[in-house]
Amino acid sequence: MATERLVVIGGDAAGMSAASQARRLKGPDELGIVAFERGHFSSYSACGIPYWVGGDVTERDDLIARTPQEHRARDIDLRMRTEITEIDVAGQRVRALDLETDETYWTGFDKLVIATGARPVRPALPGIDAPGVHGVQTLDDGQALLESLDRVPQGRRRAVVVGAGYIGVEMAEAMLRHGFEVTVLNRGEQPMATLDPDMGRLVHEAMDGLGITTVNGAEVTGIRTGPDGRADAVVAGGTTYPADVVVLGIGVAPETTLAHAVGLPVGPHGGLLTDLSMRVVGHDNIWAGGDCVEVLDLVAGRTRHIALGTHANKHGQVIGSNVAGGYGTFPGVVGTAVSKVCDLEIARTGLREKDARSVGLRFVTATIESTGRAGYYPGARPMTVKMLAEYRTGRLLGVQIVGREGAAKRVDIAAVALTAGMTVDQMTALDLGYAPPFSPVWDPVLVAARKTVTALRRAGTA
Numbered sequence: 001m002a003t004e005r006l007v008v009i010g011g012d013a014a015g016m017s018a019a020s021q022a023r024r025l026k027g028p029d030e031l032g033i034v035a036f037e038r039g040h041f042s043s044y045s046a047c048g049i050p051y052w053v054g055g056d057v058t059e060r061d062d063l064i065a066r067t068p069q070e071h072r073a074r075d076i077d078l079r080m081r082t083e084i085t086e087i088d089v090a091g092q093r094v095r096a097l098d099l100e101t102d103e104t105y106w107t108g109f110d111k112l113v114i115a116t117g118a119r120p121v122r123p124a125l126p127g128i129d130a131p132g133v134h135g136v137q138t139l140d141d142g143q144a145l146l147e148s149l150d151r152v153p154q155g156r157r158r159a160v161v162v163g164a165g166y167i168g169v170e171m172a173e174a175m176l177r178h179g180f181e182v183t184v185l186n187r188g189e190q191p192m193a194t195l196d197p198d199m200g201r202l203v204h205e206a207m208d209g210l211g212i213t214t215v216n217g218a219e220v221t222g223i224r225t226g227p228d229g230r231a232d233a234v235v236a237g238g239t240t241y242p243a244d245v246v247v248l249g250i251g252v253a254p255e256t257t258l259a260h261a262v263g264l265p266v267g268p269h270g271g272l273l274t275d276l277s278m279r280v281v282g283h284d285n286i287w288a289g290g291d292c293v294e295v296l297d298l299v300a301g302r303t304r305h306i307a308l309g310t311h312a313n314k315h316g317q318v319i320g321s322n323v324a325g326g327y328g329t330f331p332g333v334v335g336t337a338v339s340k341v342c343d344l345e346i347a348r349t350g351l352r353e354k355d356a357r358s359v360g361l362r363f364v365t366a367t368i369e370s371t372g373r374a375g376y377y378p379g380a381r382p383m384t385v386k387m388l389a390e391y392r393t394g395r396l397l398g399v400q401i402v403g404r405e406g407a408a409k410r411v412d413i414a415a416v417a418l419t420a421g422m423t424v425d426q427m428t429a430l431d432l433g434y435a436p437p438f439s440p441v442w443d444p445v446l447v448a449a450r451k452t453v454t455a456l457r458r459a460g461t462a
């Protein structure tokens with residue numbers, strides 16, 4: 001019998017990283033670990049769904065990092081298809097509902113990890129639940145979408161993607177690869193609202209070039225269904241867009257229903273609030289991580305909700321260390337994210353113009369055009385880099401990159417510079433690798449830094 005019991009709610013990235021790390025540090029005699037997952041899969045990569053649906057990844061199971069059996073072999077009692085319906089904070093127990101048998105029971109805990117993720121936004125629109133309308137949050141969703149695609153006869157096949165964030169544009173590519181005519185309905189000014197509109201416009205233009213129609217300012221008011229009850233069109237702004245399949249990619253909200261019900265602290269963006277050790281504020285024996293929490297934005301100096309697997313895995317690692325008597329902290333994020341639509345790579349880190357304004361920062365911007373390889377080297381393709389720096393101090397505030405091969409991961413240079421609190425002047429001297437197949441002699445990020453220094457000078461601050 002273990003001396004302590006850890007209960008984990010949520011069997012994916014954050015929850016199972018926490019459970020696995022705790023198990024690495026403490027054996028089953030010292031720490032019993034029970035994890036509950038209401039879905040059919042554990043430790044899987046939702047990030048891979050667009051590439052599986054699109055056909056780059058052929059086997060669904062390749063997206064599963066660790067099966068329930070593999071977790072159990074490591075002495076983690078992972079109970080699948082079991083939903084936690086209530087947390088009794090004072091009584092240190094959770095109520096479980098076995099979704100296969102309808103049986104309910106209580107399980108006690110000494111330490112609790114909440115890793116319930118996020119739920120997709122699904123507005124209450126007419127037709128939203130009709131067959132043929134698909135979310136892409138889980139492997140089950142991906143499977144259902146693939147089956148729906150198979151039902152659509154060859155010939156003129158039309159897909160409407162609602163939402164032009166990174167999931168929307170990745171799914172647009174997946175639909176294109178299945179031979180669909182693709183329309184993306186975007187409520188915002190430009191696709192990829194995580195970029196400034198001037199950079200989002202480049203994404204829009206590239207999508208046009210790929211044959212993807214993007215309609216900006218399109219507020220969806222309903223999904224039309226045909227005589228068979230299946231979705232056959234999306235209605236937005238008074239226009240009807242015919243659709244053989246509809247894919248929703250309209251964002252997510254933290255899944256904090258359980259935590260809310262028992263008054264655990266929730267921040268302005270609806271996510272649980274934790275300290276740097278990922279312990280829920282005010283609760284010594286409860287931790288939370290992944291898409292259900294808010295994170296500290298190190299550049300803006302305030303919390304945000306950012307649903308990304310990269311954070312969820314790190315949170316899990318930190319939580320697992322702390323619950324097992326080790327030590328770890330998650331200091332916060334700088335807001336780095338990368339994505340792609342076909343061969344167009346999209347990257348951002350730090351603050352957009354409107355983020356900087358909203359926290360009262362004055363800044364300058366510079367935008368440059370360059371290439372990912374030396375201009376003379378075969379395959380050199382264009383790349384646009386936009387940089388923001390703080391007025392007077394010259395501190396780097398943000399970078400956005402849109403371009404072909406090599407664009408996305410270049411943003412990591414800026415992520416490191418942001419984390420280190422570098423000025424753009426310091427960045428100009430960074431010793432980045434150079435050879436013609438990999439970059440021009442002045443890397444595009446360095447060119448952007450130099451131009452930003454010039455902009456600062458013009459503004460009279462450098």
Ligand SMILES: Cc1cc2nc3c(=O)[nH]c(=O)nc-3n(C[C@H](O)[C@H](O)[C@H](O)COP(=O)(O)OP(=O)(O)OC[C@H]3O[C@@H](n4cnc5c(N)ncnc54)[C@H](O)[C@@H]3O)c2cc1C
Binds near residue numbers: 013048115117309
């Ligand atoms: C299509 C798509 C593409 C993505 N691409 C990327 C990418 O390229 N890069 C990136 O960094 N991130 C990406 N993400 C985001 C990433 O997948 C998530 O941030 C990550 O999965 C979050 O992990 P999590 O453990 O916090 O939450 P989740 O993965 O959502 O896991 C939470 C789990 O908790 C379970 N659960 C919830 N409530 C209960 C309950 N009451 N009882 C029992 N179980 C419960 C859920 O069933 C779920 O399995 C993508 C997401 C999607 C959907």
